Amino acid sequence: MATFLYKAKKGPDEIVEASIEADSEASAARQLMQSGCYPIWIKAKEASSGEKIKGVSFFSKKVKTKDVAIFTRQLSELLDSGIALYDSLGIIENQIDSPKLKEIISGIRNRVRDGGTFSESLENYPRVFSNLYINLIRSGETGGMLDEVLENIADFLEKQDDTRSRIVASMAYPALMMAVGIITIFILMTFVIPKLADMFVDMGEVLPLSTRILIGLSDFVRMYWILLALFVGGVVFFYKKSKSNVLVKKTIDGFKLKLPIFGTLLKDDEFARFSRTLSTLLKNGVPMLNALETASDIVDNEVIKTDALGIYNDVKAGSSLAASMKKSSCFPQFMANMVKIGEEGGILDKTLLKVAKSYENEAGRMTKSLSSLLEPAVILIMGAIVGFIVIAMLLPVFQISLTTQ
Structure with missing residues (x-):
């Protein structure tokens, strides 16, 4: 039961x-x-x-942003064609490939059939449909322009997925090279070097310092690899758990923002997401305070989120958005100045969209630069480690050959 x-x-x-x-x-x-x-x-x-x-919910597959974007786009087109919401959901349910999303659409359709609104139905699936999504749908229902709002949401989700895909693609090759390098070094340390070490010991020669260091490292890895694996697992576990502790997460997020290149990339990504979200909400008639609250909620970095909530509180107290941003320690003056122009001209949503595009372009440029720097850096580091191993193993061979001559 x-x-x-x-x-x-x-x-x-x-x-x-x-x-x-x-x-x-x-x-x-x-x-x-x-x-x-x-x-x-x-x-x-x-x-x-x-x-x-x-x-089971803990192990259930997460619905991809791409699938939600496709669902949203299809629903927008069906509603624009004059098909009722309930019937449109039924058509998409029969066509969708994702079993998890198909089940969710079925649940939404049942609630719509029983008299619930579309936004109320979406609230039952907070892991799939964000507050941003639901608030926009609610504004579309109120204004009688649900198809237009869905089209805007689809554009937003597609852009978000495209940005994430480009970042992942840029980092995939360096990550693969690093993984292959680590596996190669582990195999050398645990299988190859111990056999060569036994051979050198049997010869009774005094080994060079580099060779002794390498053999010592190999013995350490072989004896304590389980502890090393547990340590790495513990660090990963602590990092995951830290996300539920605001103070710890804020400390880690603050450290991330101070990192060279990577910290700037994180800021650009967060500012782009905040600006695009706020622009989309305002464009679709969501009140400023509600829009700011939702835009602050989608910010992942705790330091920037705290600043965004401070801006929300200032605006709630009667300050303008531009004036609140100028007082912020995280949000750049460029954004505050652009917002001021948008407020004075009555085109805040369009101005915020331009800000978002500016930061998205900058983030894309930095991602390419970071990727181009990482590839040779990984090659050099892995090459240096493997080179040290090879030299340390060859030195005793040269030493023995010289003594025998």
């Missing part, structure tokens, strides 16, 4: 919101109708974090 939350109509005027125990949504709906209630929507009660770890 599971717990389901529901909203139902009881009698001509009364609306009831409560919970019910049932085996499934269909079973819960039957129980409600038998008790004289007509369900408007029914949704499973979200499990606590501990229950999610035990449950």
Whole structure:
């Protein structure tokens, strides 16, 4: 038995919101109708974090941004053609390839059929549809331009996915080279060097310092590789867990922003995302405070997010967006000046879009530069390590050959 939350109509005027125990949504709906209630929507009660770890949801595949963008684009086109929302969702459900997204669309469609709004239906899937997505849909429903809003969301998601894909593609080759290099060095350290070391010891020669250092490192890796693996795993685990601790995450994020090149790239990416999100929300009629709150929420870096929330609080207190940005320690003066021009000209959404494009172009340029720097750097570092290993192994051979002559 599971717990389901529901909203139902009881009698001509009364609306009831409560919970019910049932085996499934269909079973819960039957129980409600038998008790004289007509369900408007029914949704499973979200499990606590501990229950999610035990449950299937922890292992379920994440819906890709690309798939959500395709769904959004298709829905926009169907609604623009005059097809009703419920029927449009049914058409997409039959065409979509992702099993997880197909299941979600089915749930949304059922809630729309039972009288729920589209935005209310999306709120049941916060891991798939962000606050930005839901707020834009809500504004589209209110303004009667849902198809246009969906088209804007699709553009936003496609741009976001394209930017992420370009960054991943730029870093893929250096990462692959590093992985191959590390595996090669590990194999040399654990299998090749110990055999050569035994051979050198049997010869009874005094080994060069570099060879002794290499053999010592090899012995350390062979004896303690499990501890090394646990240490690396612990660092990764700590990093993942730190995201749930605001203070630790803020410290790590602050360190990231101070890194040369990489820190600037992170800032450009965050400012581009913030500007594009705010522009999209304002363009679709979302009030400034709601738009700022949502745009701040999508910022990942905790230091920049704190500044963004400070801007939100200043605007809430009556300050202009440009004046609030000028007081910020993170947001650049270029953005504040552009926002001031947009506010004075009544074209803030368009100005923010230009700011977003500017930072996206700069981030793209820096990503290419970083990739072009990383490739030779990785080759040099791995080459130096492998070169040291080869020289350290060959020196005893040369030494022995000289003594025998």
